[in-house]
Amino acid sequence: MNKRLLSTGLLLLSLLFSGVLQAVELNDNVPETYIVKKGDTLWGISGMYLVEPWRWPELWDVNPQIDNPHLIYPGDELYLVWVDGKPRLRMRRGREVKLTPTMRVTPLDLAIPIIPLDEIGPWLMRHRIMLADELNMSGYIFAGDQDHIISGPGDRVFGRGYFPEEERTFGIYRAGGIYVDPITDEPLGYQAIDIGNAKITGSDKHEVKELEITRVTEEARIGDRLLPLEERVLDATFQPRPPDAELEDAFMIAVDGGLTQIGEMSIVVVNKGRREGLEIGHVVAVYQAGDLVFDKVAEENVRLPDTRAGLAMIFESFEKASYAVILKASRPLKVMDKIKNP
Secondary structure, eight states, rough: OOOHHTTOOOTTTTOOSSSOOOOOOTTOOSSSSEEOOOOOHHHHHHHHSSSSSGHHHHHOOOOOSSOOOTTTOTTOOEEEEEEETTEEEEEEEOOOBBBBOOBBBBOGSSOOSSOOOHHHHHHHHEEEOHHHHHTTSSSSEEEEGOOSEOTTTTTEEEEEEEEOOOOOOOEEEEEEEEEEEEETOOEEEEEEEEEEEEEEEETTSSSSEEEEEEEESSSTTOOOEEEOOOOOOTTTOOOBBBSSOOSSSSSHHHEGGGOOOTTTEEEESSSOOGGGGGGGEEEEEEEEEEOOOEETTTTTOOOOOEEEEEEEEEEEEOOOOOEEEEEEEEEOOTTTTTEEEE
């Protein structure tokens, strides 16, 4: 269900930047032509051409001979031209596209995605950041069948608390660690860890809900939370773009698995969210604090400027925090590296 959505291409031509833009800067030795291959991503292709890959739509030029050039596919040929002294990338369709008088048949599941979405999709299904009130107000498992303390697939459990009307299927989540802002000490939310799924088998009108566990990543326990399943997918029409507002005191505060070093395609938690204007598709720069160096002439310690070390993109935004994927890293990154506007 979600794989089809996760594999669709990026809508390139709808991205408009405000204000006057400087000309895009090409990398050295870019190819004059490039044949799109299976496994390519738009980010990888744009990074091959551009110093600032998120400015891809400024390089793209509509080819009027191609219906719907927003999506590119394996076999398509990209070629570089110059228009009024500015680089433009055009495309020749390298595959047959079936047309009818009333509709176009486009196999979206074959389109080139912006990033390896099959790596991000499972993360979206397994992880959430939830505020304390959201967790406390949700339903929960309070008893297992035959006084079982832990339960697995096929076992019955009993729930109480808030269960939205007409909902029959729920995710089982366990509250993990709490994320805290490193500057203000404000709680940003709890990691909600995916434990499995359960479905209501009895009447949903009773205060006590009878459920059957249908899937687990580990045994369900008394106290685990029951949350309505969400169809959480990475929107295929998002556009990589810089944040509208200037980011202040933003950091990578956690990484999956508690690793000490972070590289490309790592998924990190950022201590800013929707309330600070971070949205899906926002591209941010990762900076590392400059070293403290002793100035022998002035006989004092001097902090060197921060060093830009990578790029990341927000792919899920919550109220007070966000998930981001590292798209580019010029050196090993680490928790508490700074997040700034690109």
